[in-house]
Amino acid sequence: MSRVELRIKILCMLDIVIKSALIPEKGILDIAIKDGRITSISAHVEEEARYVIKANGKIAMPSFANMHTHISMSLLRGIGADLTLMDWLQKVIWVLEGEFVSPEFVRDGALLGIAESIMSGTTLLMDMYFFEEAVAEVALSAGVRVGLGFGILDFPTKVASTPDEYIKRAEHFIKTFREQDLVFPVLCPHATYTCSPPTLMKVKELAEKEGVLIHTHVAETKAEVESVKEKYGKPPVKHLDALGFLSEKVLMAHMVWLDEEEKSIVKERGAKVLHCPESNLKLASGIAPVWEYIKMGIHVCLGTDGPASNDNLDMLEEMSTMVKLQKGYSLSAKAMDARTAIKIATLNGFTACGIKAGKLEEGYQADLILIDPDKPHLQPLYDPLVQIVYSAKSSDIDTVICKGRVLMEKRELKTVDMDEVRHIARKWKDRITNFIENLGLKPSV
Ligand SMILES: CSC[C@H]1O[C@@H](n2cnc3c(O)ncnc32)[C@H](O)[C@@H]1O
Numbered sequence: 399m400s401r402v403e404l405r406i407k408i409l410c411m412l413d414i415v416i417k418s419a420l421i422p423e424k425g426i427l428d429i430a431i432k433d434g435r436i437t438s439i440s441a442h443v444e445e446e447a448r449y450v451i452k453a454n455g456k457i458a459m460p461s462f463a464n465m466h467t468h469i470s471m472s473l474l475r476g477i478g479a480d481l482t483l484m485d486w487l488q489k490v491i492w493v494l495e496g497e498f499v500s501p502e503f504v505r506d507g508a509l510l511g512i513a514e515s516i517m518s519g520t521t522l523l524m525d526m527y528f529f530e531e532a533v534a535e536v537a538l539s540a541g542v543r544v545g546l547g548f549g550i551l552d553f554p555t556k557v558a559s560t561p562d563e564y565i566k567r568a569e570h571f572i573k574t575f576r577e578q579d580l581v582f583p584v585l586c587p588h589a590t591y592t593c594s595p596p597t598l599m600k601v602k603e604l605a606e607k608e609g610v611l612i613h614t615h616v617a618e619t620k621a622e623v624e625s626v627k628e629k630y631g632k633p634p635v636k637h638l639d640a641l642g643f644l645s646e647k648v649l650m651a652h653m654v655w656l657d658e659e660e661k662s663i664v665k666e667r668g669a670k671v672l673h674c675p676e677s678n679l680k681l682a683s684g685i686a687p688v689w690e691y692i693k694m695g696i697h698v699c700l701g702t703d704g705p706a707s708n709d710n711l712d713m714l715e716e717m718s719t720m721v722k723l724q725k726g727y728s729l730s731a732k733a734m735d736a737r738t739a740i741k742i743a744t745l746n747g748f749t750a751c752g753i754k755a756g757k758l759e760e761g762y763q764a765d766l767i768l769i770d771p772d773k774p775h776l777q778p779l780y781d782p783l784v785q786i787v788y789s790a791k792s793s794d795i796d797t798v799i800c801k802g803r804v805l806m807e808k809r810e811l812k813t814v815d816m817d818e819v820r821h822i823a824r825k826w827k828d829r830i831t832n833f834i835e836n837l838g839l840k841p842s843v
Pocket residue numbers: 468483487491492495526527528548549550551588615618677703704707
């Protein structure tokens with residue numbers, strides 16, 4: 399073979415072939431991956447590949463899209479338990495953020511949170527926080543997709559003093575990260591109770607000018623709804639709609655307390671719901687009626703919320719909680735089946751971000767995981783999709799691939815140094831423990 403022929407052969411080679419994966423409802427098949435995409439799924443891929451993964455009957459499915467989080471809050475995990483949202487934010491979290499949030503905190507928290515996310519099968523995170531350049535840096539080196547937005551508030555923090563200053567930072571962030579491969583900027587006004595109408599409208603204008611998504615918190619607690627009604631004469635969704643804020647580009651986290659008219663408004667405007675059941679339970683906020691939303695045709699995605707209100711980033715667990723809550727809440731065993739739950743946790747998130755991933759089909763992005771079914775709690779394996787939702791644990795996830803890059807194989811992280819992650823967790827535990835002891839907020843160890 400001449401050198402030219404050899405070069406052509408190498409150029410034409412597949413990047414990865416996954417051999418003998420169990421694809422639910424399709425059977426045992428090979429998956430071919432090139433240039434970040436699935437190029438074929440067939441009984442036997444003949445072409446040569448640079449890298450071969452022998453799946454040996456492991457279950458292949460799309461990776462998860464965690465559509466609402468504050469990833470760097472992993473460093474605050476376990477602090478401030480047993481409080482409702484406003485007490486948790488005002489008495490604990492905002493005090494700690496005021497003391498500790500910095501580019502170093504955000505970067506370190508992102509590394510810890512992204513390690514946990516990869517190990518639990520997530521390849522897309524929609525994040526809202528401060529100093530998001532630091533999250534972008536970690537995400538790019540770890541190889542995960544992130545939608546990132548600087549939180550915008552009306553009150554001053556270490557990051558900015560006025561809403562205009564926050565918006566300027568957010569605009570600069572959009573301009574810096576627009577062309578990045580795995581990172582896409584979004585705009586994040588925190589909520590209707592922390593952003594005035596003029597702030598919200600400036601965000602909306604900027605989002606339209608820059609063509610980016612808006613990601614915000616809406617109708618999380620009954621108390622929030624009452625306070626917004628008192629201030630603006632309308633509950634949060636009606637208030638946003640009256641401002642002309644809502645569109646299909648708006649992603650709204652929580653959406654627990656909506657009246658009937660508000661549900662129809664969300665459907666009409668095409669705004670999307672980011673459901674965070676475990677955080678809503680832990681903060682005693684309530685249960686969002688997402689099965690009803692889905693039946694109305696509202697686009698529902700799933701998120702964990704920050705790891706300090708959940709207290710993990712485990713999307714398998716979140717999915718299982720979501721399904722059981724909807725059945726229990728509606729007193730109907732037919733409410734939300736396992737297949738719909740998986741679609742909400744995977745495809746719906748990617749679609750909301752305009753990413754063609756979330757399905758194992760030719761032409762889709764190669765964002766996928768392999769689950770090891772050779773565990774007592776997954777045997778006998780009759781219906782993989784049902785058993786993924788009701789029986790699987792994130793420690794069963796063996797392999798994670800994002801955009802055709804292997805991020806974990808045989809549970810070994812390929813892009814994140816776990817020793818560094820452990821060191822980071824210890825370093826921040828020491829720093830934060832001193833501070834919370836003085837505040838009388840010591841977690842019960
Ligand atoms: C402005 S950056 C994000 C801001 O949101 C805070 N936060 C974390 N979890 C929640 C939640 O469930 N509802 C409202 N706000 C939340 C976080 O601590 C940051 O300050």
